[in-house]
Amino acid sequence: MSDSDTAPPDGSQEPTALPAEARGIASGYAFTGPALDLGALLWDGRCHAGAPVRVPLSVLNRHGLVAGATGTGKTKTLQLIAEQLSARGVPVFLADIKGDLSGIARPGHDDDRVRGRAAEVGQDWTGAGFPAEFLALGGLGHGIPVRATVTSFGPVLLAKVLQLNPTQEQSLGLVFHYADTKGLELIDLKDLRAVVAFLTSDEGRAELRDIGGLSRATAGVILRTLTAFEAEGAADFFGEPEFDTAGLLRTAEDGRGIVSVLELPAVQDRPRLFSTFLMWLLADLFHDLPEIGDTDRPRLVFFFDEAHLLFHDASRAFLDAITQTVRLIRSKGVGVFFVTQTPKDVPGDVLAQLGNRVQHALRAYTPDDHKALTATVRTFPRSAYDLGELLTAGLGTGEAVVTVLGESGAPTPVAATRLRAPESLMGPVDPAALDRAVRGSSLHERYAQAVDRESAYEKLATARVEEEAEAPPAREPKRTVAPREAAPREEPSLAEQVVSSGVFKSLARSVGTRLGREITRSLFGTARRRR
16 A cells, blocks of 8 residues: 555554554553653654654653753753643643753744644644743853752752761751750851851760760861862852742733742853752752642642662662652652663662653664663563664654653553654743743742841850840950960851850850751751741
8 A cells, every 4th residue: 555545645544553562652642631742653764743742741750861962952842841831731840950941931943943843743733932030050041040048958969069978967967956956047158167166166976965966077168168168169059138939839810830040151161060050940849738638630740850869879868768768759840851862871779760751762873772671671661663773773853762651550562652742942042031031030039139037157156245235344364365365376266166165055055956856857958947
């Protein structure tokens, strides 16, 4: 039978014109409920517009993976899915590493390539922009500043950023525990440095004796690491006002979900930092959101770009916490899509929970590449395709191998798919326009200006001033005894001067534990005070 005998007038082919195996694949995507359109089935090198490949809206809280080599179209796939989620009233979070996802707020350009792709996949393409909010870590770049307090960020995530070993991570946890129970707020990094310095002083070490103590050597490593971390400009990311992740769950006045785009080009050279901050956002959502079970649509879909950076050199405890978070956040209505190059980048316990898969082409030039290819093929259900050949030589840009969870929860057949074209601008928005959008945001006034209110560091400084004011004049000459001046030494820092004060101990106790009792920590040790 020739193509002309079976093709409809628009040049596409209906599922009935397909071979039996291909018809079986197409029938696996014939859902009855609301679904997102990913593209059209590829079979024997042809695109069949009459055989759409879709993903049910109700299963997007079952998580997913978008993978593929650089330049194969992963970013456009994120944009395509995000647009349709927004149109269905579902808020979306996107991490924009290269800066080209800002275009989601503007209508796309109608050109020959877009029209050609739309015709191939049976898409009624119309350029459209979607409601977007632009965010930036610490205000570096074009976006509403996203900050976290050190207390909220917690010891596990901070240890990952600082590259501490397990012993140092446990010691950092003791510092946080002490600050929590004493109600000493660690708002920024200087607060943490001051408390660590106190706890390793002669007066302060007794405070941790009952819970394991903190060695001077370990504390010294933590202090030096914090100092270096601050010198790299990390202080901008910690402080107040802290970003309220409930802002990621908003919808626009017309009912569409708001797409929150975290602009990361200004910090893309600090992957460990931004990937861990993404995990903080997700962990904070997990900590705050109530259980809602399975619903007809997710409450939020969170795209975790450059996911391999999160798992690289991660401790066992950190990986266990990620696994638990991904497993449990589904029942809170949040779907998480990890975006990376190969499934091998994601630990097996996490990968097993990602029910929706969009795998773009892979490269296999080296022995390691071939191992990654073999591992990728083995993660898919049995297929009518030769996946090894298809993934390396059969997929072009904007094409992918897809399998998702059907409405019953069972995996759909593996489908080679030519993906639809995004309707929004496939490229960055002009920086000036981006800045105007940021200044016009309802969040700008709340987060634009950093606030440095009284916290642990300031309380220590106040204690020192009060001690000096109350000290009897008769004791003053003792401070200039000659033997102590005989050996010149480096001037102590303000934190060291403060924590050596006898007043601090009583101050810490007098703060009380009321605030400390309000701090509860989740799987990652992240914390959020009652809003």
